[in-house]
Amino acid sequence: xxxxxKRYFLAEEEIPTQWYNIQADMATKPxxxxxxxxxxxxxxxxxxxxxxxxxxxxxxxxEHAWIDIPQDVxxxxxxxxxxxxVRAYALEEALGTPAHIYFKxxxxxxxxxxxxxxxxxxxxxxKQEGTTxxxxxxxxxxxxxxxxxxxxxxxxxxxxxxxxxxMQQKPYRSTVMRTFGAAVTGSPSMSTRAGKxxxxxxxxHPGSLGTAIxxxxxxxxxxxxxxYTLGSVLNHVALHQSIIGLEAEKQMEKAGEYPDTVIACFGxxxxxxxxxxxxxxxxxxxxxxxEFIAAEPASCPKLTRGQFRYDFGDxxxxxxxxxxxxxxxxxxxxxxxxxxxxxxxxxxIVSQLLKDGMMRGEDIPQLESFDAGMLFARTEGIVPAxxxxxxxxxxxxxxxxxxxxxxxxVILFCLSGHGLIDMPSYEQYLNGDLQNYAITDEDVAKNLAxxxxxx
Amino acid sequence: xxxxxKRYFLAEEEIPTQWYNIQADMATKPxxxxxxxxxxxxxxxxxxxxxxxxxxxxxxxxEHAWIDIPQDVxxxxxxxxxxxxVRAYALEEALGTPAHIYFKxxxxxxxxxxxxxxxxxxxxxxKQEGTTxxxxxxxxxxxxxxxxxxxxxxxxxxxxxxxxxxMQQKPYRSTVMRTFGAAVTGSPSMSTRAGKxxxxxxxxHPGSLGTAIxxxxxxxxxxxxxxYTLGSVLNHVALHQSIIGLEAEKQMEKAGEYPDTVIACFGxxxxxxxxxxxxxxxxxxxxxxxEFIAAEPASCPKLTRGQFRYDFGDxxxxxxxxxxxxxxxxxxxxxxxxxxxxxxxxxxIVSQLLKDGMMRGEDIPQLESFDAGMLFARTEGIVPAxxxxxxxxxxxxxxxxxxxxxxxxVILFCLSGHGLIDMPSYEQYLNGDLQNYAITDEDVAKNLAxxxxxx
Numbered sequence: 001x002x003x004x005x006k007r008y009f010l011a012e013e014e015i016p017t018q019w020y021n022i023q024a025d026m027a028t029k030p031x032x033x034x035x036x037x038x039x040x041x042x043x044x045x046x047x048x049x050x051x052x053x054x055x056x057x058x059x060x061x062x063e064h065a066w067i068d069i070p071q072d073v074x075x076x077x078x079x080x081x082x083x084x085x086v087r088a089y090a091l092e093e094a095l096g097t098p099a100h101i102y103f104k105x106x107x108x109x110x111x112x113x114x115x116x117x118x119x120x121x122x123x124x125x126x127k128q129e130g131t132t133x134x135x136x137x138x139x140x141x142x143x144x145x146x147x148x149x150x151x152x153x154x155x156x157x158x159x160x161x162x163x164x165x166x167m168q169q170k171p172y173r174s175t176v177m178r179t180f181g182a183a184v185t186g187s188p189s190m191s192t193r194a195g196k197x198x199x200x201x202x203x204x205h206p207g208s209l210g211t212a213i214x215x216x217x218x219x220x221x222x223x224x225x226x227x228y229t230l231g232s233v234l235n236h237v238a239l240h241q242s243i244i245g246l247e248a249e250k251q252m253e254k255a256g257e258y259p260d261t262v263i264a265c266f267g268x269x270x271x272x273x274x275x276x277x278x279x280x281x282x283x284x285x286x287x288x289x290x291e292f293i294a295a296e297p298a299s300c301p302k303l304t305r306g307q308f309r310y311d312f313g314d315x316x317x318x319x320x321x322x323x324x325x326x327x328x329x330x331x332x333x334x335x336x337x338x339x340x341x342x343x344x345x346x347x348x349i350v351s352q353l354l355k356d357g358m359m360r361g362e363d364i365p366q367l368e369s370f371d372a373g374m375l376f377a378r379t380e381g382i383v384p385a386x387x388x389x390x391x392x393x394x395x396x397x398x399x400x401x402x403x404x405x406x407x408x409x410v411i412l413f414c415l416s417g418h419g420l421i422d423m424p425s426y427e428q429y430l431n432g433d434l435q436n437y438a439i440t441d442e443d444v445a446k447n448l449a450x451x452x453x454x455x
Numbered sequence: 456x457x458x459x460x461k462r463y464f465l466a467e468e469e470i471p472t473q474w475y476n477i478q479a480d481m482a483t484k485p486x487x488x489x490x491x492x493x494x495x496x497x498x499x500x501x502x503x504x505x506x507x508x509x510x511x512x513x514x515x516x517x518e519h520a521w522i523d524i525p526q527d528v529x530x531x532x533x534x535x536x537x538x539x540x541v542r543a544y545a546l547e548e549a550l551g552t553p554a555h556i557y558f559k560x561x562x563x564x565x566x567x568x569x570x571x572x573x574x575x576x577x578x579x580x581x582k583q584e585g586t587t588x589x590x591x592x593x594x595x596x597x598x599x600x601x602x603x604x605x606x607x608x609x610x611x612x613x614x615x616x617x618x619x620x621x622m623q624q625k626p627y628r629s630t631v632m633r634t635f636g637a638a639v640t641g642s643p644s645m646s647t648r649a650g651k652x653x654x655x656x657x658x659x660h661p662g663s664l665g666t667a668i669x670x671x672x673x674x675x676x677x678x679x680x681x682x683y684t685l686g687s688v689l690n691h692v693a694l695h696q697s698i699i700g701l702e703a704e705k706q707m708e709k710a711g712e713y714p715d716t717v718i719a720c721f722g723x724x725x726x727x728x729x730x731x732x733x734x735x736x737x738x739x740x741x742x743x744x745x746e747f748i749a750a751e752p753a754s755c756p757k758l759t760r761g762q763f764r765y766d767f768g769d770x771x772x773x774x775x776x777x778x779x780x781x782x783x784x785x786x787x788x789x790x791x792x793x794x795x796x797x798x799x800x801x802x803x804i805v806s807q808l809l810k811d812g813m814m815r816g817e818d819i820p821q822l823e824s825f826d827a828g829m830l831f832a833r834t835e836g837i838v839p840a841x842x843x844x845x846x847x848x849x850x851x852x853x854x855x856x857x858x859x860x861x862x863x864x865v866i867l868f869c870l871s872g873h874g875l876i877d878m879p880s881y882e883q884y885l886n887g888d889l890q891n892y893a894i895t896d897e898d899v900a901k902n903l904a905x906x907x908x909x910x
Contacts, residue, residue, distance in 0.1 A: 006533040009464050078461040079545070079836055090534070090608075108563040110836030112875060152833050153545075172627070172878035179832055179881050377634055378607050381534055381565030420567060420875050423627035426634050 010082035024065035031323035052125035058236040085251035090379035113417030115146035118240035137212030140339035141173025143231030148180035164207035187212040194316035214316035232268030241274025259412040266294035269347035292359035295394035299437035303361025334437035337425035385417035479520035488775035507580035513691035540706035545834035568872030570601035573695035592667030595794035596628030598686030603635035619662035642667035649771035669771035687723030696729025714867035721749035724802035747814035750849035754892035758816025789892035792880035840872035
């Protein structure tokens with residue numbers, strides 16, 4: 001591999017100064033969020049009761065394709081951005097594929113994932129509006145760590161509800177949050193009404209993003225001067241994450257290539273939307289025909305087996321009703337190690353794009369995801385987060401197809417985070433203790449049938 | 456901090472293609488390593504019985520200031536190099552210091568530390584020479600992780616002896632090594648004669664770099680086609696690490712500054728020498744007056760309280776006799792969390808430079824190191840390795856002096872690694888369970904007196 005360039009960076013003055021809002025360019029605009037009682041579309045004022053107002057404006061903005069990144073956020077982005085775009089020569093060689101594989105390496109961000117890209121603006125806006133406290137949920141803990149750091153930078157107090165099973169699987173994550181001064185509680189907990197209800201119904205509930213969101217929202221609603229922040233699913237989060245794809249677009253240009261296939265793992269859609277939307281823009285506006293693949297766990301397959309309908313974003317039914325591909329907000333995901341992907345629904349924008357055939361989902365069994373992660377680690381030297389392993393597995397599937405057909409496709413995926421605090425998961429894999437969790441169409445249908453009575 | 460550049464990179468064609476060997480420029484050459492029995496200076500042939508031959512040539516080379524980096528190693532360096540040089544604006548602001556603080560961020564390397572810089576060439580040379588297996592020791596585990604990855608890249612089998620106390624304190628590290636296919640054993644173990652002897656003398660021995668080196672050397676000596684590799688202390692390791700300082704020199708130039716003070720934490724000298732020597736070259740040859748500070752733990756203070764003399768590099772006395780500042784190879788360090796700094800002696804080059812007044816040591820109590828690490832994390836967003844916390848603490852001392860005097864000194868330190876797999880240490884700190892370990896001059900004298908009978 002002599003003389004071939006491995007990594008591409010942007011100079012600080014080349015870093016994008018605006019985020020990209022795909023809502024403005026979508027042929028079919030996303031359906032609005034609805035008030036759970038009245039079923040009326042929600043306004044900025046409604047949403048601003050729990051979220052920072054500017055985030056709510058962004059959430060409902062279907063007009064402006066480009067939104068300025070505040071100067072202060074840009075300055076803090078430069079602590080770690082641009083992240084490298086990397087050509088995965090060693091992985092290509094191990095696969096023997098003619099494909100050109102690139103990855104956007106968000107694992108070198110502070111705390112090891114892409115989550116900081118949205119934590120900074122959410123805390124910035126909260127601070128600007130005079131908020132003193134923020135609450136949030138976290139699945140794998142990557143978002144909780146990022147939010148904890150961002151809140152410390154902006155002088156906000158942070159309370160984080162972390163999915164209980166992840167807290168047990170990966171205890172280092174809560175220590176990182178506490179290192180940044182956050183208060184961390186395992187969810188479901190006895191500290192909220194929602195948590196008490198869930199525990200009463202199911203004393204051994206392992207927690208999910210759905211339970212943690214309920215508790216964090218309740219705490220925000222019942223505490224003065226407090227706003228709720230969310231690490232994925234919502235439109236404004238994908239907006240902030242578009243910095244990933246906008247950088248990658250410029251970096252691919254430096255590499256002299258354009259992706260035929262863009263791949264990211266999928267929980268609620270933040271790293272997927274972040275990488276994909278800026279490239280999808282060229283499919284919408286400029287006749288490009290890039291393929292977009294969202295890699296989800298086979299045990300939590302809302303894109304490949306879910307139903308498009310209005311549903312709650314959380315377990316307790318506190319959030320607005322969102323139009324999403326969902327397994328039902330009452331869905332209790334298996335205890336897979338990719339905690340960040342254990343969410344019942346897909347974000348509103350992605351759900352509409354999937355419905356419109358602009359992208360597709362692909363479901364990855366847990367063992368295949370770790371096989372892929374191991375190969376990536378042993379070639380490229382970065383131990384990937386269990387979530388990111390799904391993107392790698394989907395990439396390997398595509399690269400192997402190219403091996404069969406001989407196509408030199410350009411594949412770009414998002415390495416959303418490293419897995420160095422997920423080592424207990426790898427330990428189980430190495431010991432042969434990991435398994436696949438199957439989910440049948442009947443399971444999904446049963447869950448959605450229950451839902452019909454609830455929503 | 457608007458508009459000010461935060462990070463400096465090198466283009467791939469700017470990455471140095473030679474390492475810097477300070478031995479060639481030293482006014483007083485280091486004393487030679489001696490055969491423990493005959494007390495005769497050792498030759499390349501002697502050393503090549505346990506180390507890759509090319510490393511032995513480099514070890515004893517006092518003539519050539521510049522040594523070519525093999526093309527294959529350069530290609531693999533480009534997986535992650537250059538690492539960013541970062542201006543620590545947020546830390547400066549928190550300290551209210553007029554000093555300009557820069558750090559070389561080796562924490563974004565694969566596996567999170569600078570150790571990969573020497574693991575790659577050591578495995579490359581071993582492979583070139585037809586070796587099939589490598590052994591090594593590891594303290595904190597950073598070196599063991601890097602060596603495990605490098606050996607996998609070069610198709611070598613790796614056996615790692617990890618200090619037992621660190622294995623218990625930070626279990627994730629051995630999982631990372633196993634992820635790369637290495638066999639990991641806690642030291643002292645019952646798998647070697649050296650280990651058995653140590654355990655017999657002291658059944659509760661927590662292990663040290665000294666015990667782990669003995670076991671790894673013994674395994675190499677008693678296994679066909681096997682070479683021993685070392686992560687610090689030796690001259691060729693500092694040579695490979697000079698890539699850090701050579702890059703930093705070019706990057707400081709891009710920043711338009713030159714360091715008044717260069718700081719790194721100190722275990723055996725690999726990250727210190729790596730950052731410092733290329734700058735020290737200009738003190739020797741070009742009349743610069745940069746100050747060099749090696750930050751060591753107050754509980755393992757060989758630079759500030761040790762004696763300059765010949766001593767063994769390991770607990771069992773297998774290694775050559777090395778001329779070093781030492782606390783005695785029989786020194787049993789306290790169970791501090793900076794496992795990489797728990798070593799009784801300083802590398803040969805650094806020992807000579809210290810003797811000649813070219814640098815100084817500074818000892819940092821454990822709690823001060825974690826105080827510094829916490830401040831760094833909460834400002835710059837990177838949780839530092841406990842080892843690196845020592846460099847940060849020394850940097851803060853210097854920056855606070857500048858605050859008193861008003862001097863705008865330029866301080867450059869090495870962030871040798873991140874601490875994301877060291878979170879149990881932070882957990883103890885946050886819970887108030889960490890303590891300082893004092894060591895008196897009497898303790899040191901007693902230890903060295905015992906040594907006189909042994910060596």
